[in-house]
Amino acid sequence: MDITNIKIIAEKEIAQAVTLEELETLRIKYLGKKSQLSKVLSGLGKLSQQERPLVGKAANECKIIIQSLLEEKVSAFKINSAESGVDITLPGIRKELGKEHIISTVLKDISDVFVKMGFCVVQGPEIETEFNNFTGLNIPLDHPSRESFDTFYIKTEKNRERLLLRSHTSPVQIRVMRENKPPLAVVVPGKVYRPDAVDASHSFMFHQVEGFLVDKNIKFSDLKGMLQKFAVEFFGSQIKMRFRPHFFPFTEPSAEADISCIICQGRGCSVCGRKGWLEILGAGMIHPNVFKHVGYKQGAYSGFAFGMGVERIAMLKYGINDIRLFFENDKRFLKQF
Ligand code: DAH
Numbered sequence: 001m002d003i004t005n006i007k008i009i010a011e012k013e014i015a016q017a018v019t020l021e022e023l024e025t026l027r028i029k030y031l032g033k034k035s036q037l038s039k040v041l042s043g044l045g046k047l048s049q050q051e052r053p054l055v056g057k058a059a060n061e062c063k064i065i066i067q068s069l070l071e072e073k074v075s076a077f078k079i080n081s082a083e084s085g086v087d088i089t090l091p092g093i094r095k096e097l098g099k100e101h102i103i104s105t106v107l108k109d110i111s112d113v114f115v116k117m118g119f120c121v122v123q124g125p126e127i128e129t130e131f132n133n134f135t136g137l138n139i140p141l142d143h144p145s146r147e148s149f150d151t152f153y154i155k156t157e158k159n160r161e162r163l164l165l166r167s168h169t170s171p172v173q174i175r176v177m178r179e180n181k182p183p184l185a186v187v188v189p190g191k192v193y194r195p196d197a198v199d200a201s202h203s204f205m206f207h208q209v210e211g212f213l214v215d216k217n218i219k220f221s222d223l224k225g226m227l228q229k230f231a232v233e234f235f236g237s238q239i240k241m242r243f244r245p246h247f248f249p250f251t252e253p254s255a256e257a258d259i260s261c262i263i264c265q266g267r268g269c270s271v272c273g274r275k276g277w278l279e280i281l282g283a284g285m286i287h288p289n290v291f292k293h294v295g296y297k298q299g300a301y302s303g304f305a306f307g308m309g310v311e312r313i314a315m316l317k318y319g320i321n322d323i324r325l326f327f328e329n330d331k332r333f334l335k336q337f
Contacts, residue, residue: 002041003037003040003055003058003059003142004058004064005060006030006036006037006062007065007066008127010030010062010069011065011066013026014026014066014069014070017073018105019089020074020077020089020290021089023070023073023074026070027070027315028064029192030066031063031066031067031070036263037059037062037063037066038056040055040059041056041059041063044056044059050112051112052299054274059322060150061311063087068224073141077089083208084088086284087291090240095221098171098333099334100197101326101334102314102318102326102334102337103207103310103311103314103326104177105319105337106310106313106314107189107207107209108189109234110175110189110209110230110234110308110313111187111189111209112151112213112309113229113230113233113234114185114187114226114230115187116233117185117229118185118224119185119186119211119213120186120187121186121187121188121189121191122172122175122186122188123172123188123189123190124166124169124171124175124188124190124194125166126163126165126190126191126193127154127163127165127166128163128164128165128171129161129162129163129164129171130146130162130163130164131161131174132163132166132171132174132175133151133164133166133167133168133171134146134175135293135331136171136174136249136290136293136294137170137171137173137174137249137290137293138249138250138287138289138293138308138323139249139250140249145167148195149195150167150194150195151164151165151167151194151195152164152165152167152193152194152195152204165192166192166193167193167194168190168192168208168307169188169192169209169307170210170250170305170307171211172186172188172190172210173186173188173210173212173250173286173290173305174211174290174293174294175304176212177214177290177291177294177296178294178295182214182215182216182296182301182303183213183303184212184214184215184303185211185212185213186211186212186213187209187210187211188208188209188210188211189207189208189209189310190207190208191205191206191207192206192207192208193205194206197313199326200321200322200323200324201312201323202323202332203311203323203324203326203327205327206309206310206311206323207309207310207311208307208308208309208310209305209308209310210305210306210307210308211305212286212303212304212305213226213303213304213305214286214301214303215301215302215303216300216301216302217218218285218301218302218303219302219305220253220285220304223241223284223285223304223306225281226304227241227257227281227283227306231257231259231280235259235262235317236262238260238265239260239262240259240260240266240272241257241258241259241260242256242257242258242277243255243257243258243283244256245285246282248282248284250283250284250287250288250290250292250305251282251283251284251285251286251287251304251305252285252287252288252300253284253285254283254284255282255283255284256279256281256282256283257280257281257282257283257306258277258278258279258280259277259278259280260276260277260278260279261275261277262278262317264276264320267323269315278316280308280312280313281306281307281308281309282307283304283305283306283307284304284305284306285302285303286302286303286304286305311323311326314326318337320336
């Protein structure tokens with residue numbers, strides 16, 4: 001290789017070097033005892049008198065250029081790392097890529113099933129009025145859920161309506177119906193709060209998805225059909241659903257809905273307490289008093305509502321046995337989903 005070529009290639013390689021180690025390797029390659037330049041210089045004696053000064057000059061110039069390029073780059077590296085206090089020659093720290101929390105995913109997955117059926121998603125505030133959380137929903141003044149051991153109240157000025165951390169997502173029914181006339185088909189995903197002692201199945205904060213549909217001539221069979229469709233879409237085609245009579249102040253009639261146990265397919269196991277069924281939500285036809293509170297004319301509309309606990313559904317779907325795992329932020333747990 002001639003000397004000009006050596007220079008061109010050396011310049012290129014020095015420019016590409018990104019570590020001090022690489023620069024040292026290049027120094028040995030181009031200036032070391034076994035380098036081509038050293039060989040040229042030590043072989044000068046064998047050249048003719050005319051050639052000797054020309055080749056010698058070119059080789060020395062090349063050596064000086066490579067030497068100064070290397071020195072320049074080494075000192076630039078050192079200044080950089082001294083100024084910033086960062087050793088840029090150390091291998092980098094890889095940033096871990098985050099991912100969506102499993103509860104956010106399940107919230108979206110539940111809402112999406114209803115969105116496909118034509119529902120829209122509405123969110124409400126986590127700080128609510130006592131009216132929206134209780135009174136508007138036909139929950140009587142002496143109902144135990146209004147007690148301070150079942151609801152977090154917020155200190156409010158005297159003569160002002162009491163505020164609280166919403167204990168369910170149902171108050172968004174009141175907000176939406178007060179502002180809009182039917183037809184309405186809405187799902188409400190969000191956080192709710194209750195002063196429960198934390199254990200494997202309770203948390204002072206958890207998530208619910210509320211849903212409601214209001215129009216003319218809506219029947220209980222519409223509710224059953226839509227929830228059955230939801231269960232199949234969300235849990236799989238083999239899922240069965242049953243409704244049991246229940247009581248909620250804001251619906252009449254009311255029901256609780258169970259799905260066939262996803263662990264034992266209804267045969268009975270420890271997860272379903274040998275019953276073969278798992279309770280997943282509350283539902284019913286919206287109570288006339290709720291319509292009255294939002295200003296709808298009596299008998300003008302009918303509708304259904306339902307509400308489900310998201311952590312419970314996520315626990316059933318993914319076989320998780322402790323609600324606290326969702327909120328401890330242990331990456332080993334969160335990475336699995
Ligand atoms: N709000 C109820 C709760 O937190 C859940 C619920 C039950 C919502 C029945 C509804 C319903 O809309 O119809 O326990």
